[in-house]
Every structure is written in C-alpha cells, then in structure tokens.
Amino acid sequence: MTDTASSTAEQDAVRAELRGLVRAFCADHLPLPQVRRAIETDGTDTGYDPALWRRFAGLGLAGLAVPEEYGGAGQSLAEAAVVAEELGRALAPLPYLSTVLATSALLAADAGVRAEHLPGIVEGERTATLAQGDGVRVEGGRLTGTTGPAPDAASADLVLVVADGGLYVPEAAERRPLTSIDGTRRIAALAFDGTPARRIGDAPDPGPAMIVLAAEMAGGARAALDMAVAYAKVREQFGRPIGANQAIKHLCAELLVDVEAAAALAAWAAREPSARAAGMALAYCGDAYAHVAAECIQIHGGIGFTWEHDAHLYYKRAHASRFLLAAPDALYTALIP
Amino acid sequence: MTESPDAFEKRARAFLDAHLPPRPARTPSDRVALLEEIDPEREAGTLRAAKRWQGLLYDAGFAELDGERADAFAALLSRYDAPDLQPLLVGLHIVAPAIRAHGSDDLKRRYLRPLLRGELTACQLFSEPDAGSDLASVRTRAVRDGDSWVVTGQKVWSSGAHHADLGEALVRTDPDAPKHKGLTLLLVDMHAPGVEVRPLRQMTGGASFNEVFLSEVRVPDADRIGPLNGGWTAAITSLSSERAALGGTVDAVPPDLVERLAEQARRRGVLTPAARARLGRLDAALTAAAQVNRSAGLDPAAAASISKLLVNRALALAVEAASAVLGPSLAADLGDGDHAWAEFLLGAPALRIAGGTDEIQRTILAERHLGLPRDPR
Numbered sequence: 001m002t003d004t005a006s007s008t009a010e011q012d013a014v015r016a017e018l019r020g021l022v023r024a025f026c027a028d029h030l031p032l033p034q035v036r037r038a039i040e041t042d043g044t045d046t047g048y049d050p051a052l053w054r055r056f057a058g059l060g061l062a063g064l065a066v067p068e069e070y071g072g073a074g075q076s077l078a079e080a081a082v083v084a085e086e087l088g089r090a091l092a093p094l095p096y097l098s099t100v101l102a103t104s105a106l107l108a109a110d111a112g113v114r115a116e117h118l119p120g121i122v123e124g125e126r127t128a129t130l131a132q133g134d135g136v137r138v139e140g141g142r143l144t145g146t147t148g149p150a151p152d153a154a155s156a157d158l159v160l161v162v163a164d165g166g167l168y169v170p171e172a173a174e175r176r177p178l179t180s181i182d183g184t185r186r187i188a189a190l191a192f193d194g195t196p197a198r199r200i201g202d203a204p205d206p207g208p209a210m211i212v213l214a215a216e217m218a219g220g221a222r223a224a225l226d227m228a229v230a231y232a233k234v235r236e237q238f239g240r241p242i243g244a245n246q247a248i249k250h251l252c253a254e255l256l257v258d259v260e261a262a263a264a265l266a267a268w269a270a271r272e273p274s275a276r277a278a279g280m281a282l283a284y285c286g287d288a289y290a291h292v293a294a295e296c297i298q299i300h301g302g303i304g305f306t307w308e309h310d311a312h313l314y315y316k317r318a319h320a321s322r323f324l325l326a327a328p329d330a331l332y333t334a335l336i337p
Numbered sequence: 338m339t340e341s342p343d344a345f346e347k348r349a350r351a352f353l354d355a356h357l358p359p360r361p362a363r364t365p366s367d368r369v370a371l372l373e374e375i376d377p378e379r380e381a382g383t384l385r386a387a388k389r390w391q392g393l394l395y396d397a398g399f400a401e402l403d404g405e406r407a408d409a410f411a412a413l414l415s416r417y418d419a420p421d422l423q424p425l426l427v428g429l430h431i432v433a434p435a436i437r438a439h440g441s442d443d444l445k446r447r448y449l450r451p452l453l454r455g456e457l458t459a460c461q462l463f464s465e466p467d468a469g470s471d472l473a474s475v476r477t478r479a480v481r482d483g484d485s486w487v488v489t490g491q492k493v494w495s496s497g498a499h500h501a502d503l504g505e506a507l508v509r510t511d512p513d514a515p516k517h518k519g520l521t522l523l524l525v526d527m528h529a530p531g532v533e534v535r536p537l538r539q540m541t542g543g544a545s546f547n548e549v550f551l552s553e554v555r556v557p558d559a560d561r562i563g564p565l566n567g568g569w570t571a572a573i574t575s576l577s578s579e580r581a582a583l584g585g586t587v588d589a590v591p592p593d594l595v596e597r598l599a600e601q602a603r604r605r606g607v608l609t610p611a612a613r614a615r616l617g618r619l620d621a622a623l624t625a626a627a628q629v630n631r632s633a634g635l636d637p638a639a640a641a642s643i644s645k646l647l648v649n650r651a652l653a654l655a656v657e658a659a660s661a662v663l664g665p666s667l668a669a670d671l672g673d674g675d676h677a678w679a680e681f682l683l684g685a686p687a688l689r690i691a692g693g694t695d696e697i698q699r700t701i702l703a704e705r706h707l708g709l710p711r712d713p714r
Contacts (some may be wrong), residue, residue, distance in 0.1 A: 012634075233709065235711070244710035248713070250696065256643065256706065256707060257647060264629040264635075283621065336614075
C-alpha cells in the first residue's frame with residue numbers, strides 16, 4: 001500500500017520538475033521581446049511559431065493528460081495545470097489551451113476517433129481546437145450557424161464543435177478571425193451553412209479546459225505581481241523606493257493574496273476536479289488576474305500605460321481570457337444551487 | 338507499516354462511533370457566532386468535556402494528524418456531535434508549539450504531554466495596553482531573584498486566561514537592551530499568588546478575552562521557554578502557530594456559513610442571481626483560504642498570513658450578504674429567530690484585529706515574502 005504522504009511528496013517533486021522544465025523553455029524561447037512579436041502583426045497569422053510548438057510537443061508537453069496509448073504522457077490534469085501556469089506566467093503565445101480543449105473533448109469520444117486524432121495532436125504534427133456552438137443548429141447531420149470565439153480556431157488543422165448536446169467534426173468551416181484586445185492569443189469563430197458534420201460523441205466535460213485556463217491565469221497574475229514588485233523596489237520618488245510606502249507595499253501584499261489564492265484554487269481544482277471546483281477556480285482566477293494586472297499598471301504609473309511597457313500585455317490577456325470559456329458571474333451563480 | 342486511507346477512515350469511524358452521538362440536524366436559529374464568549378454557567382461543563390475528548394483523541398492517536406489525514410478526520414468528525422475544543426486551542430496550537438521548538442528537555446517533559454492531552458489549559462500573555470501591533474515594546478518587567486523571576490505588569494486580550502493553568506508571558510528581562518533583544522518568554526503558573534484575571538467586556542456585550550494583572554508573580558527560571566533575552570524569536574514561533582491555527586483551519590468561520598445564508602435567502606424569496614453570485618464569491622474566498630494552506634512550495638508562515646487575510650475578505654462578503662438577506666432582523670430582534678445573526682455581524686470586526694491586525698499581516702507579507710523595504714521601527 002502506498003503511503004499517501006510520500007506519494008504526495010513525490011507528486012509535488014514531479015510537478016516541481018515539470019515547472020522548471022517549462023519555465024526554462026519559456027525563458028529560452030519566449031522572453032517578453034519575443035512574445036511581443038505576436039502583438040506587432042496584423043493578426044492574420046497563426047499568432048505563434050509552429051516550429052516552436054512542435055518542439056514543445058516534442059518534450060511531451062502537449063499531451064500530458066492524454067493516456068500513453070494515444071501518444072500522451074499519461075499524467076493527470078494536475079500536471080497539465082502546472083504547465084499552463086508557467087505558460088501563463090510567460091504569456092506564451094502557444095496553442096496549449098486550444099490543444100487541451102480538443103484533446104479533453106476527444107478523450108470522451110469513441111475509441112476509433114481517439115486513435116485517429118489524438119496521436120498527431122499530441123506529437124505536435126496537427127493542431128486542433130474546440131468551439132462552443134450555442135448558436136449552431138444540427139439538422140440531418142448538418143451544421144448551420146456561427147460558433148462562439150474559440151482559441152486558434154482560424155489556424156487549427158482540426159476543429160471540433162459542440163452543438164445540440166453533441167460533439168461534431170465538420171467537413172469544412174468558414175473561419176472568421178476576430179479582433180481581440182489580447183494579441184498573444186488568436187481567436188476566431190466558425191461559421192456553417194448546412195455543412196455536413198460527423199457526430200463523434202456527446203458534449204464533452206468543459207471542466208479540464210476550464211481548470212487549465214484557471215491555472216494559466218493564476219500564472220499570469222503571478223508574473224504581473226512580480227513585475228509590479230520589482231518596479232516598486234527600484235522606482236524612487238521623494239528620495240526612496242515607492243515600495244517603502246505602505247500604500248504601495250500593502251497593495252502588493254493584497255495582490256500576493258490574490259495570486260496565492262488563485263494558484264491554490266487552480267491547483268486544488270486540478271488535483272480534485274469537479275464541475276464545482278472548475279467553475280470556482282476559473283471565476284476566481286479570472287477576477288484575481290484582472291485585478292493584479294490592473295494594479296500592476298497603477299504601480300508603474302505613466303510608464304505602465306505606454307505601448308512599449310509590457311504591463312498592458314497582462315491586462316489584456318486577463319480581460320480576454322476570463323470570458324473566453326464562461327462568464328464569471330454565471331460561474332459564481334452556479335456555485336449556489 | 339503505513340496505513341491506507343481506507344483503513345484509516347475505517348479506524349477513525351469506529352473510534353467516533355464508539356465515543357460520539359451523530360450530529361443533530363441544523364436549525365435556522367442555531368448560533369452563528371465568530372467569537373466564543375465567556376459563559377460562567379456553562380463553562381465548567383464545556384471545559385470538562387473538552388479535556389475528556391482531547392484525552393481520548395490523544396490516546397487513540399487522532400490528536401496530531403498530518404495534512405490529508407487531518408482533512409479526512411475533520412470531514413468524518415463533522416457528522417458527529419463532538420465536544421468543542423475551543424478552551425484548549427491556545428494550549429494545543431500556540432503554547433505547545435513554542436515549547437516544542439524552544440523549550441528545554443525538562444520543560445518539554447513536564448508540560449508538552451499534559452498540554453497536548455488537554456490536561457492543562459494555557460493562555461497567551463503577550464499584548465499590553467501600550468504594546469499592540471508593536472509587540473516588542475512590552476513593558477511587563479521580570480527581575481531575577483535567585484532561581485526565580487519576579488514578574489510585574491499588565492497584559493490584555495488573553496483568551497481563556499480565566500480558566501488557564503499556564504500563561505505564556507512575553508516579559509522584559511533587560512530594559513537596557515534594544516527592544517527586541519531584552520525580551521524573554523516565561524511560562525507562568527496562572528494559579529500563583531499575584532495573578533489576577535478580569536474578563537474584558539467587548540462590543541458584542543459579552544467577553545471573549547481577559548485583562549491579566551501580574552503583581553510580583555514568582556516564576557522559576559526552569560519555566561523559561563528558550564534563551565534568556567531570546568524571547569522574541571520564541572514569541573514569533575507562537576505568533577506563526579497562532580496565525581496558522583486561526584487562518585489555517587478557517588475555524589472561526591461557521592463551517593456551513595454559505596449554505597446557511599443561501600437557505601435564509603431562499604426562505605425569504607431573495608435568492609436572486611445577484612445574491613447567488615455574491616454567495617458564490619464568498620464560497621470561493623473561503624475555499625481559497627482553506628486551500629492556500631495546502632499550496633506546495635508556499636512558505637507556511639506566508640500561507641498563514643494570506644489565509645487570514647482571505648478569511649477577512651470572506652467575512653466582509655458574508656456581512657454584506659447577511660445584511661442584504663436578513664435586513665432589519667439583523668439590526669433588531671423581530672421575533673423571527675434570525676436575530677441570532679447579529680452575533681455574527683458584531684463579532685466580525687474582531688477577526689481583522691486578533692492574531693496580528695490585517696495591516697500587520699500585509700507588512701509581514703510585503704517585507705518578508707516580497708522583499709519590499711522595511712517600515713521604520
């Protein structure tokens with residue numbers, strides 16, 4: 001029988017190692033000047049470097065929670081969430097969230113479908129995403145209507161659509177790129193007009209992607225806090241660092257509370273997934289990220305409002321992400337039956 | 338060698354079945370208090386029951402469990418009508434850890450087991466009228482006399498001092514040293530001559546704390562916790578344990594607070610989507626306060642301060658929710674049974690002060706954990 005205490009310690013060690021790996025990958029390949037390239041284009045490109053994504057997948061990081069029989073690492077959502085937290089911290093423009101959306105949906109599909117699609121996605125050879133088709137009708141195996149915004153939906157090789165309680169693979173899709181305040185993640189809607197589509201399963205559990213996005217936002221909030229604190233230590237006014245004033249240092253402490261609470265909720269939801277935990281973590285991490293990113297700009301003062309400064313990247317990522325999968329108020333409301 | 342979670346649960350369940358009746362169903366007019374108040378009529382019985390229960394827990398090996406087992410045990414325990422351990426908490430979670438970390442072997446041998454078994458109760462004698470947030474400025478003097486110290490001064494905010502056997506006192510032993518370096522921690526016999534305890538009436542109308550007057554109280558040097566003039570470090574251990582005990586267990590908050598507020602709102606027909614969202618936020622803040630203490634890689638001292646601040650954010654949301662739902666019944670006893678919530682409303686301000694004010698927690702987090710410049714001291 002396994003000792004729970006030591007297995008928890010082992011899991012913590014595995015996750016710490018994974019965290020270090022992803023942090024080093026982002027430091028090597030995606031420092032902020034590199035990330036900024038994604039926001040300096042007209043927005044019609046993939047928004048990320050496909051070769052870098054293949055390299056990331058080559059480290060076994062694209063299919064962490066996918067079973068080994070489909071080429072994945074056979075780990076749990078908790079490990080996938082650790083990776084997300086680090087990617088969020090780096091604001092990494094990589095199709096990680098879209099990949100989790102697609103792979104977690106495919107895992108609930110028929111065995112044949114899983115074997116057909118998962119290995120290529122996990123290896124980084126093909127990209128995939130999932131769009132919510134609340135506005136899409138299904139009639140006689142054909143889709144009509146427009147989906148909500150989905151990450152990487154303009155560039156993904158495979159698009160999955162949730163419509164009318166089922167999971168569909170459409171034969172084709174009109175990709176409609178959408179302008180987002182967040183230049184580090186491309187989003188698009190998919191439009192259908194009587195497009196034939198194959199039903200491959202029931203509507204998937206949205207939980208895993210919600211938890212991964214929650215973790216990503218917790219990581220982003222931590223980076224915004226680190227940026228604010230670093231500046232508060234070096235920026236001097238009235239002859240001393242602004243961080244010597246309680247107005248600033250207590251604000252930083254409050255932001256630390258937001259960051260650690262968000263990280264703790266995301267990690268808890270990833271360890272013990274449930275609809276309740278997913279909704280709570282996503283809503284809370286979104287609130288925390290938006291708040292920390294906003295105060296990060298304030299602590300910087302005027303310089304924080306400039307295009308050249310990186311503070312706005314977090315602010316924009318926070319506000320774009322927190323509504324991407326669900327509205328926070330609806331999530332909080334759902335916690336109280 | 339190690340017991341599986343299932344085997345542990347089975348053993349715990351058998352133990353609880355043998356000693357406790359199941360928990361009775363909750364009623365809307367049950368107490369929702371945040372502070373335990375001193376009640377001379379009931380106190381002796383409560384204390385006796387707590388001591389007996391802690392002894393049983395200790396002897397059966399359920400008194401000091403690690404994280405996951407503690408959670409599993411607490412979850413099981415919530416289904417039973419267990420005696421309230423409140424009168425013992427200072428001894429268990431504040432004084433015993435300080436003795437364990439800093440006490441001599443002799444001190445540990447004499448006091449640790451009796452404290453952990455609940456045979457002895459303890460209180461803290463830290464704050465003074467002029468030493469609150471600036472705790473290191475305490476003035477209570479201890480003067481050496483042979484093998485003893487003679488202690489004189491006034492302490493305040495001492496929970497449980499009226500029934501405590503032992504007091505963990507922070508006293509000044511070197512008035513000429515810098516303020517942090519002239520302090521020593523002594524274990525005072527609360528039954529000794531010269532100790533006078535007076536309950537302190539607070540804004541709720543009740544009393545949860547005491548003032549303690551020490552007049553030439555003799556304390557053997559053998560009852561010193563940690564080195565002479567090294568009391569500040571030992572006191573910090575106690576304060577961190579206190580924060581962990583206060584915030585970590587989120588114990589002060591009624592465990593079913595969210596459900597009870599939702600029930601009240603439902604009964605009154607005001608459980609609107611906006612009200613549900615507000616209660617959902619409260620639910621998330623309370624869950625975060627509990628989960629922060631389980632964060633891998635987060636320093637436990639930081640976690641304790643963060644958890645305390647989260648509990649207080651949650652309480653602010655809860656007070657807002659209670660006001661919105663109960664309205665006038667919160668302000669006055671309208672005979673509907675809901676005025677019990679006034680106790681919650683009136684107790685809430687204390688939690689932002691006790692155990693180190695929220696402002697002190699922010700200073701600690703900013704300086705020790707974020708490395709921001711220190712306040713002038």
